[in-house]
Amino acid sequence: MAVSAHPYAGGRIGLATIHAKERAIAPPFRRLIDAKVVVAPNLNTDILGTFTGEVPRPDALVETSLLKAELVFRTMDVDCAIASEGSYGPIDRLPFNAGGLEIMAFVDRRRGIRLVETMTTHRTNWRLMAFEAGDPSVPQAVKSLGFPDYGVFVIRGSVGGYTVKDLATVDDVVAAVDREARRSEDGKALVVADMRAHRNPTRMKVLRALAWRLARRLATLCPRCGAPGFGHMLSPRGLPCEACGEPTHWIDFEVDGCACCGHAVARPRSDGRRTAPRLSCSACHG
Ligand SMILES: [Zn+2]
Ligand SMILES: [Zn+2]
Numbered sequence: 001m002a003v004s005a006h007p008y009a010g011g012r013i014g015l016a017t018i019h020a021k022e023r024a025i026a027p028p029f030r031r032l033i034d035a036k037v038v039v040a041p042n043l044n045t046d047i048l049g050t051f052t053g054e055v056p057r058p059d060a061l062v063e064t065s066l067l068k069a070e071l072v073f074r075t076m077d078v079d080c081a082i083a084s085e086g087s088y089g090p091i092d093r094l095p096f097n098a099g100g101l102e103i104m105a106f107v108d109r110r111r112g113i114r115l116v117e118t119m120t121t122h123r124t125n126w127r128l129m130a131f132e133a134g135d136p137s138v139p140q141a142v143k144s145l146g147f148p149d150y151g152v153f154v155i156r157g158s159v160g161g162y163t164v165k166d167l168a169t170v171d172d173v174v175a176a177v178d179r180e181a182r183r184s185e186d187g188k189a190l191v192v193a194d195m196r197a198h199r200n201p202t203r204m205k206v207l208r209a210l211a212w213r214l215a216r217r218l219a220t221l222c223p224r225c226g227a228p229g230f231g232h233m234l235s236p237r238g239l240p241c242e243a244c245g246e247p248t249h250w251i252d253f254e255v256d257g258c259a260c261c262g263h264a265v266a267r268p269r270s271d272g273r274r275t276a277p278r279l280s281c282s283a284c285h286g
Contacts, residue, residue: 006219007228008080009034014072016043016083020198024207025082025104028215033228037082040072061085062116065105079110082214084207088126088195098126100195100203104210106218108228113259115229117217119210123202125150128159128192133181139170142191147173149201151194157184165194227260239273241281248276 013029015022015037026037068083088100099122106115125146131138145152147170154164154176161184164176173191180189197204222230234255238247250273257264268274278284 006033006035006221007226008218011080012036012038012078014038014040014076014078014081016040016068016072016081017197018043019196021084021204021207024197024204025084025211027208028212029218032212032215032219035080038076038078040076040081042075043071061087061101061103062105065103065116066107066114069105069107070109073109080106080108082106084210086195086203086207088124088193088203098122098124100124100126100206102203102206102210104207104214106214106229111227111260113227113229115214115217115259117210117214119206119213121206123206124193124195125200125202126193126195128190130188130190131177131181132187133178133189135177138174138177138191142170142173145191145193146201151196151199153190153192153194154180155190155192156180157186157188157190159190161190222258222261222263223265224263225258225261227258229260230258230263231256233257233264239269239276241278241284242275243278244281244283246281246283248280248282250276250280 013035015025017039022037022039029035029037065083065085069081072078072081082104084102084104086100086102088098090098099120102119102121104117127145129141142152152167152173154167154173156162164180167173167176177189177191181187194200195203197207217231218228220230221228232254235251236253236255237249238252239250240246241248251269253266253268255264255266
């Protein structure tokens with residue numbers, strides 16, 4: 001497919017960010033569909049939520065990212081918008097490992113296309129540490145988070161308390177820890193990795209990978225109506241058991257679809273499996 005054939009070629013796509021995410025998102029859209037990603041002016045996306053160490057539910061993140069993309073239309077005359085949301089923190093089942101979920105939403109209000117791509121990652125410096133005033137280990141701990149290439153926040157007391165951002169030097173961080181620990185009821189200040197994209201190179205890398213995934217999807221046009229974004233929609237479960245043929249919880253096949261006209265095509269599993277192992281069957285092992 002020629003780049004010039006894409007409906008978005010030569011057009012602008014608004015981006016809701018105040019954290020320089022265009023550095024990660026603009027290149028794939030320029031390369032794959034010849035569209036220019038432009039940061040929407042006068043946005044305060046922080047009103048929709050900030051990183052404080054509290055991990056919201058994934059469906060709430062999807063909703064927030066779509067709302068954030070639609071904020072673009074208030075300040076910019078475009079039909080298409082992108083926004084992203086991330087959530088980092090300890091993983092429930094692996095308490096000593098941090099992980100993250102990145103969500104990128106795309107809205108084409110003229111064609112009625114709403115797409116969300118997601119990516120989970122274990123590549124993160126996310127960490128949260130508590131200190132009392134005067135703790136001599138603060139400088140070393142702050143350096144272990146990658147500071148100053150990576151930003152850190154200092155939070156008074158427990159998660160959700162007053163947050164000090166944009167600290168420039170180790171001395172600034174130490175001073176903020178001492179001050180906020182003294183002001184806190186429990187005598188402690190938290191130091192947590194700053195997950196804002198412009199202050200977190202690892203997060204920026206994950207956003208870049210996710211932006212390529214979203215751009216590749218939008219580069220794929222619906223074979224029936226020509227709308228951008230044809231791709232994976234559903235993975236129905238029920239692959240039959242190799243022994244008894246009853247449906248299992250394994251994915252049976254994949255469905256690609258169009259967010260615009262509803263055209264859908266089923267395709268077999270990419271690994272070629274047509275049956276599930278007997279061990280995964282509840283009829284055989286129930
Ligand atoms: Zn079976
Ligand atoms: Zn279509």
